[in-house]
Amino acid sequence: MTTNVIEDERYPQGGIVQKFSAYIVEARENRAPEESLEFALKCILDLLSAVGAGVGQAAALAIRKTAHETRPPGDIPIWFTGETSSVIGAAWANSAAGSALDLDDDTPASRGHPGAAVIPTAIAVAKETKATLGELLNAIVIGYEVGTAISAARAYGSSGTWAPYAVVATAAALRRSSREVIEHALAIAGESAPNQSLASAPAPRKPHPEPNHVKEGITWAVVTGLESLASAQNGFHGARNILDATRYYNFPNDLDLGSYQYIRTTGFKPYCCCRHLHGALDALIELIKEHRLVGRSIDRIEVETYGPALRISNWKEPRDIMDVQYSHPYCLALVAHYGHEALLPLTGDVLNNPSVTALSHKVELSLSPELDKIYTESGMLPARVTVTCGDQRFVSPVTFPKDNGLPWDKLEDKFRQATRFVATPEQQNIVVGAISDARRGDMRGLTESLSEIQFV
Numbered sequence: 001m002t003t004n005v006i007e008d009e010r011y012p013q014g015g016i017v018q019k020f021s022a023y024i025v026e027a028r029e030n031r032a033p034e035e036s037l038e039f040a041l042k043c044i045l046d047l048l049s050a051v052g053a054g055v056g057q058a059a060a061l062a063i064r065k066t067a068h069e070t071r072p073p074g075d076i077p078i079w080f081t082g083e084t085s086s087v088i089g090a091a092w093a094n095s096a097a098g099s100a101l102d103l104d105d106d107t108p109a110s111r112g113h114p115g116a117a118v119i120p121t122a123i124a125v126a127k128e129t130k131a132t133l134g135e136l137l138n139a140i141v142i143g144y145e146v147g148t149a150i151s152a153a154r155a156y157g158s159s160g161t162w163a164p165y166a167v168v169a170t171a172a173a174l175r176r177s178s179r180e181v182i183e184h185a186l187a188i189a190g191e192s193a194p195n196q197s198l199a200s201a202p203a204p205r206k207p208h209p210e211p212n213h214v215k216e217g218i219t220w221a222v223v224t225g226l227e228s229l230a231s232a233q234n235g236f237h238g239a240r241n242i243l244d245a246t247r248y249y250n251f252p253n254d255l256d257l258g259s260y261q262y263i264r265t266t267g268f269k270p271y272c273c274c275r276h277l278h279g280a281l282d283a284l285i286e287l288i289k290e291h292r293l294v295g296r297s298i299d300r301i302e303v304e305t306y307g308p309a310l311r312i313s314n315w316k317e318p319r320d321i322m323d324v325q326y327s328h329p330y331c332l333a334l335v336a337h338y339g340h341e342a343l344l345p346l347t348g349d350v351l352n353n354p355s356v357t358a359l360s361h362k363v364e365l366s367l368s369p370e371l372d373k374i375y376t377e378s379g380m381l382p383a384r385v386t387v388t389c390g391d392q393r394f395v396s397p398v399t400f401p402k403d404n405g406l407p408w409d410k411l412e413d414k415f416r417q418a419t420r421f422v423a424t425p426e427q428q429n430i431v432v433g434a435i436s437d438a439r440r441g442d443m444r445g446l447t448e449s450l451s452e453i454q455f456v
Helices: 016-029 034-054 058-070 087-099 115-129 133-152 163-175 179-192 218-233 275-291 307-311 328-338 354-360 369-378 408-418 425-439 444-452
Strands: 076-078 083-085 300-305 363-367 384-389 392-395
Touching: 016 133, 016 163, 016 179, 034 087, 034 115, 034 133, 034 408, 034 425, 058 083, 058 087, 076 087, 076 115, 083 087, 087 115, 087 218, 115 133, 115 163, 115 218, 133 163, 163 179, 163 218, 179 218, 275 300, 275 307, 275 328, 275 384, 275 392, 300 328, 307 363, 307 369, 328 354, 328 363, 408 425, 425 444
Parallel strands: 300 363
Antiparallel strands: 076 083, 300 384, 384 392
């Protein structure tokens, strides 16, 4: 009797998990470059913009309530609420707020969002372990590097499918877990990650996902990662050759871990919507500015774009604020009538607007082979927009989302803009001041502001 075993998929294989574990242990002992640590602090401020804007959203409210009902009490802050929970409960709730409005950061290599998973984990575990600011920032860098490297090596999957790896790496760095525990935790997390079988399905998706709070699975990925590390610490084992499965992962021969290439490519969003929309939005905004166009004068908007940008829902009449975040037609119409400020933050009152809905129906999307080739070969996100007003046509150049590795003053402006409906100027000043103190090495103000300031 013969067995049908594929030789190159047998245990133990190439030891990729072991290499990641070794990197985590080594990197926590060796301070990352100052540029990377500063970028980690920028990522914190950026996520605070997303959390502040999203903390009152239905998704965030539901997870906070669930965390209180299902997790033990603790002293870890649920940001901007005055509430506390356990490490997992607080990280879960803060991640839900951070990812609610699609304002959280992203990295090109991951094609997803590390910040809403890594940063709530890092700050919660840092309080538990009494970590220093340097240790906190270093753990964030490690989480971004591990999560993004693994995501870049796999076939496309929504953020939740790889974010548990990043969570394990972040928490393990701060808890000083052993290499063996980290190996098993990574393995458990990878096999237990949200499968995102509908959200990550290849096009055409039938049925298309209806509006939902799960979105990319980031929030549950935080729970999965933290539970995986705790389980491994208690002796639970995972399949440590998970990342050696060449059917799913394609790692380079040199993993290049420790090059800190990923966190410094992080992009910060100016709009509460999927990054696939940003090129078209930027193109339209420039056309409006250059030609002094007004929404009511626009007869048609044509968007040429690449394949994945057509894969999102793009509803012309979104039924839910979740749908708005993934709709070219509605977001373009919203900006045409009310300017880009309508997307920072995104609020429920944008729904069912007759003028916006009417213009949304005049938006046409098409696949451009030229732009699809650019996306396929470079990963860049191009769009070209044509606006018709009467007998006049205004055509944008090929436009890419703006480089959003924003300087500090722009990130501070973003925080103020994103939280202007929920925070007082005094509260905003306290948070911005706390980040400034952290840049000088003092973390106390940041810790206090996240514990004491209440936006809701």
